Amino acid sequence: MDQARSAMVIYLRAGSELRLKLNPDVDYYTRRVETAEGRTFRDILKDIGLDPAFVAFAYSEEKMFSLGGVPREGQSITLQPPVSGG
Amino acid sequence: MSDERRRYLRQLTLSGWDQERLDKSCVLVAGVGGLGSASSLYLAAAGVGRLRLCDADRVEISDLNRQVLFSMSSLGKPKVEEAARRLAGLNPETSVEIFEERLTGENIDRLAAECDIIVDGMDNMEGRFVLNGYSVRKGIPYVYGAVHGWEGMAALIHPPETGCLSCLIPSIPPRPESPVPVAGFVPGAIGLIQAAEALKQLMNLGGALAGRLLIYDGRSMSFDLVAWGRNPGCPVCGSP
Numbered sequence: 488m489d490q491a492r493s494a495m496v497i498y499l500r501a502g503s504e505l506r507l508k509l510n511p512d513v514d515y516y517t518r519r520v521e522t523a524e525g526r527t528f529r530d531i532l533k534d535i536g537l538d539p540a541f542v543a544f545a546y547s548e549e550k551m552f553s554l555g556g557v558p559r560e561g562q563s564i565t566l567q568p569p570v571s572g573g
Numbered sequence: 574m575s576d577e578r579r580r581y582l583r584q585l586t587l588s589g590w591d592q593e594r595l596d597k598s599c600v601l602v603a604g605v606g607g608l609g610s611a612s613s614l615y616l617a618a619a620g621v622g623r624l625r626l627c628d629a630d631r632v633e634i635s636d637l638n639r640q641v642l643f644s645m646s647s648l649g650k651p652k653v654e655e656a657a658r659r660l661a662g663l664n665p666e667t668s669v670e671i672f673e674e675r676l677t678g679e680n681i682d683r684l685a686a687e688c689d690i691i692v693d694g695m696d697n698m699e700g701r702f703v704l705n706g707y708s709v710r711k712g713i714p715y716v717y718g719a720v721h722g723w724e725g726m727a728a729l730i731h732p733p734e735t736g737c738l739s740c741l742i743p744s745i746p747p748r749p750e751s752p753v754p755v756a757g758f759v760p761g762a763i764g765l766i767q768a769a770e771a772l773k774q775l776m777n778l779g780g781a782l783a784g785r786l787l788i789y790d791g792r793s794m795s796f797d798l799v800a801w802g803r804n805p806g807c808p809v810c811g812s813p
Contacts, residue, residue, distance in 0.1 A: 502790055503721045516793075543742050546799040551741075565797070567788070569746035570719040570726060572753035573608045573696040573760065 492523040495560040497531070505568045508537055517563075528564065529554040543569040577666060581620055591776040592620060596666075598775045599623040601688040603676050603704055605656045606630070607639040607755065608718045609694025611764025612771070614642065616692070617660040617667040619772050624660065624667055627684050628652045628694075629675040639757035676700050681707045690771050693718045694764075696753070698745045705730065705738035709810045714774050716767045716782075720755050723792040725763035729770050729780035732803065732810040736784070740804040740811075759791050 500516045501509040511518045522531050532539045532554075545552045547564045558564060574582075584590050600621050602613045605628040616624060632640070632647040632655060640652075647655040653671035660669050672684055676695070681703050685691060691708060693716060695701050701717070708715035714731040717738060730737055766787065774780045788797040805811050 502724050502792075543746065544801075546797070549797070549799055551799060551801050567726075568721075569698060569742060570721045570724070571696065571698045571701075571746070571749065572720045572755050573604055573606050573694050573718065 492525050494521055495524050496521055497558045497561065498563040499531075499535075499566060500563060501566040501568075503568055503570065505537075505541060505566050508541060509566070510535075522558075524560070525557060527554070528552065528556050528558055531558065541568055542566045577620075580664070580666070584619065589776065589778050594776050595620050595772070596622045598690070599625065599688045600771060600775070601625045601627070601685045601691045602694050603684075603691060603700065604628050604694030604696060605640075605642065605652045606636065606694055606696055607720065607757070607760025608764045608767065609692070610640045610642040610656070611761045612692050612694065612716075612718075612768040613656060613660060614663065615765055615768035616771065617664045617669070619768070620664065621667055621772075621775070623670065625670045625672070625684065625688060626653045626656055627672040627674055627676055628656075629673060635752075639755060639760050641761065676703060678703050678706070685711075685713070688713065690774055691715045692767050692771050695719075697748065698742070701738060702745055706809060708732070709737050714771075714780070716770050716774075716780075718760075718763045718767045720753075720760045720763055722754050723756055723759060724788065724790050725759045726786055726788045727763050727766045727770065727782060728786045728801075729774065729782040729784075731774075731780070731783060734783060736801050736803040737807060737810040739809040740807045741786070741801055743804075743807075756791055759789070762789055762791065 499518050529539050545566045602609045632643045642656045642659045651673045657669040657671050718727045770780050786799045
């Protein structure tokens with residue numbers, strides 16, 4: 488991690504089978520993650536030991552959030568695995 | 574007052590409701606499991622003229638926590654036959670065509686021929702991508718639905734106005750190793766939402782889920798609505 492960048496906190500939320508991989512610590516769904524500003528979402532997932540391949544898509548504030556996106560301080564992002572049941 | 578008029582009395586006075594349009598419509602319900610049980614019930618109840626059901630499976634006891642078209646007497650029987658029997662009992666005005674087949678890229682054109690809309694009842698991603706490809710190729714609306722555990726999601730896919738499934742999920746993920754866990758009411762909730770979107774689309778009332786993904790969590794009783802658009806580089810619906 489780049490020590491020169493400011494530290495910040497984001498919140499990752501996951502349901503379904505991703506929830507256990509996320510290790511929530513705020514509530515049933517949510518994990519608080521400390522990271523550095525400017526870090527991509529993909530890299531943040533890797534930092535916490537969650538393989539981005541498990542994430543089919545993610546969203547924040549009613550819009551899709553890409554793995555290449557850069558979260559901002561305090562942002563909450565919801566992760567979704569592939570959902571195939573019917 | 575005719576029986577038909579009496580049957581639909583409660584919906585005929587709704588603003589924008591077009592029973593005549595529904596009577597002339599044909600809907601493919603691809604898969605008659607948890608999702609398809611719920612969606613086909615309400616499509617038949619509403620008076621869709623033709624319902625086309627396809628599913629290769631037979632009813633098992635583990636289906637009965639969520640596949641509400643069936644009962645104990647259905648065990649071991651083809652799902653499409655049992656579904657047709659139940660739907661005929663609910664609304665004999667709806668013509669039900671059944672295909673005891675697994676939907677593939679080879680038979681989709683035949684199964685979906687003449688259908689005005691496709692309603693997703695699949696239990697695998699490969700089948701969903703076949704439906705998606707057909708929807709894009711033919712310009713037919715596709716009401717996506719999927720469930721897992723306490724959660725489900727639904728969207729109306731109708732390129733080029735909306736993105737397609739490949740815009741959202743670019744590649745087919747690996748199949749789950751074990752049966753997908755699911756609370757029985759989840760496909761019920763999503764199936765009803767799919768029926769609602771299909772009916773509105775058929776009656777030209779517009780789909781509230783066009784370009785928006787509804788994500789339902791039955792445990793927290795939350796509904797998220799997420800906007801998603803076309804990916805210009807999408808291999809299925811993107812610009813050539």
